[in-house]
Amino acid sequence: MSQGEVILEARDLVKDFAGFLAVNHASFKVKRGTIHALIGPNGAGKTTLFNLLTKFLTPTQGQILFKGEDITALPPAEVARRGLVRSFQISAVFPHLSVLDNVRVALQRQRGGSFDFWRSRKVLEVYHDRAMQLIADVGLTQYANQPAVSLAYGRKRALELATTLALEPELMLLDEPMAGMAHEDIERIQELIRTASKGRTVLMVEHNLNVVASLSDTITVLTRGQILTEGDYKTVSANADVQQAYMGVGHG
């Protein structure tokens, strides 16, 4: 389990939307223990790639290996159970559940299946302290009993992160975790991702290049469904193709 070992590998992934190749023969590897950024202009196929890796979409072609095992044929819930957990680009919370319930329903996954409809939910009280801890980590303590729908956008993103962390995933896929956040929140979440990445691997899509520069060990650049280049921030930002493809579209 040493650092540097490959935890996730995509081999020649293709997603064909009725003739349009949103992901076009993409292959890349994510190394354990790193923070790996996936960048690229709007419509490059980043979210689609995430959907493929977590099996929310079925690849038209190609293979996905997680911890050396082929997960290409698994259903999305099974992928999550093996430790590959994603967040969504558009905030995904349970709107009419309280912040606390949002996190607890994730912690509840430790029980395995929760098909026990005959038991009182009081058995879930054991997760209370851990849930409050996670909520405190993302700075939402004072909102714990409010319904998630009432939170400001940035706070919903923070809640989503807390929910994802509740699963203790080995590999976390974050789709634009900072989008729509206020400046001070960005710093907190950046710190949180850095802390959370201890002992796990993070693959994230992010448009904020400052965040990418300061957080990530490796950067993969995707344009029009294809992998353009890969390397650390210095190498990638010096690449003329990247500057043209990425900056040319008008991202800052």
Add this chain to the structure above:
Amino acid sequence: MTEIFGVPTQALFGQLLLGLINGSFYALLSLGLAVIFGMLNIINFTHGAQYMMGAFGAYLVGQYFGIGYWPSLIVAPLLVGLTGVIIERTMLKRLYHLDHLYGLLFTFGVALIIQGYFRYYYGSSGLPYPIPPSLAGGTRLTLFDQPIMFLPWYRAWVIFFSLAICITTWYLIERTSLGAKLRAATENPTIVRTFGVNVPLLITLTYGAGVGLAGLAGVLAAPIYQVSPLMGADLINVVFAVVVIGGMGSILGSVVTGFVLGLIEGLTKVFYPEASTTVVFVIMAIVLLVRPAGLFGKAATTTTGVESTSVGSGLDGGRVLNVVMAAMAVVLMAAPFVVYPQFLMKALCIAMFALSVNLLLGYAGLLSFGHAMFLGSAGYVSAHAAKVWGLTPELAILAGTATAAAMGVVVGAIAIRRQGIYFAMTTLAFAQMVYFLALQVPFTHGEDGIQAVPRGKMFGFIDLNNQLSMYYVVLAIFMFALLMVHRIIHSPFGEVLKSIRENEARAISLGYKTDRYKLMAFVLSTTICGLGGATKAIVFQLASLTDVTSGTSGEAVLMTLVGGLGTLLGPIVGAFVITGMETYLAEWGQWVTVIQGVVFVVCVMAFRRGLVGEIAYRTGKPL
């Protein structure tokens, strides 16, 4: 006389012609539904009523203004389309920002109003409408000098004209710039708006056109079938199955499926007449197993961004609810000394039915529009067990309940593969299949139902022929069902269920196999539903066809809506209100249906929290 496969050619071609005629109406109606669905994402449940209005339109302009068939063919659809435009402008458009299920419920309510109103004025018997003189008579068709059939001109015209309309509509939408605009507006309304296209107007016109198509089908049908208030209600249930088979929203799919299924039905009438009413539903079940999205439907490629039904609240509380439940139990114990016990027992059985529908809709976000199949089937089995097998009442009720549970496993496993409206349509279509089966299999006794079911002695010593004993047994069963639902929604399982209702994609990404949770919820729901139906059959000593009709399924949804979706007590209050209306306003006849429709529409438009939901919201206590 010549024969093909041992069948006289005359009979064969006669049935094929009939099949094509039916197919023409299936195609026209499902085409209208597809046009509306494509643009508004709403299943127009008023479609059958609007078809009926088309036929009545032709009849009425003929009666009052002496306007004949040909002008009616234009006037009546325009009038019906106009009513559609008015409905869309004044009400339907206010629902677009909500979950699409509300649109479905709204149009269902409007259908009740229209059908009830027409039944009040015209009864349910049919009115004749003459074939236009220019199309009277027909011709004898021959093949190699053999007579094969007599073809009435009017029927030939219906087939020809329906085909022409279907092809024209398909061409307009798939091949012209207007159609391109429509499709673009469906996919990306904001962008199309910035191009200067008036999207709301486009939506209104689309709805008007879709409704107009239903009206047109009605005029075409008037000379063939009799003009009657329920002509649409009967037909539309088959059309919904056609839509499920073809795949929703596909123009070509709905047309082809419509004609083909009409033909298959015709052929079945020749070779295996017993199955002719159910064959469409059997095909539906097979198609759903193999291709859940329907033959021409696009497979659901993505599960991200699933909408949550923003109904009910899941925040904790509990103590107030317990007190209210205890108080309710006490009141119900005293109630038979004040209120007619027969009414109370009916309301309690129906309340179990509503509880089961709400368990799915309010807590799992699944709208079942076919729950009557479980209520009715459980009733049939329970009645049969008590009367024919001579089982004791507790065993009869158990048998009925188990039947509903088993059916729940099968129907649920197929239905939960689709979401939202698709789920609702699938359950509805299965319920229709069960309805037609109940009409045909011998043990249900068709229209008569199973009558004179003995109540017997419960556990060998409680004589249920004593009205009060019966009442307390029903109350005990009801309290058991209520406590069961209470426990389910406050269990670890219930927590997962609520998260699925709120955001299924997120629940999956947390590692929950949501299909299994939904199936479990579905079976729990049908079990409770079956308990209600089985008990009802013993109480009323009757299992009847009414309990398996789609109207009964709709009523359960109405009760849930009136009382408050996603509240524990709402469905019970709703059941008492609606059952009370039916019992005490019975002499008002069809007006009760109209009032129910109005209640439906008002609830969807302006009172979505429902009675109990409103109280829960105001006091901040979950009820």
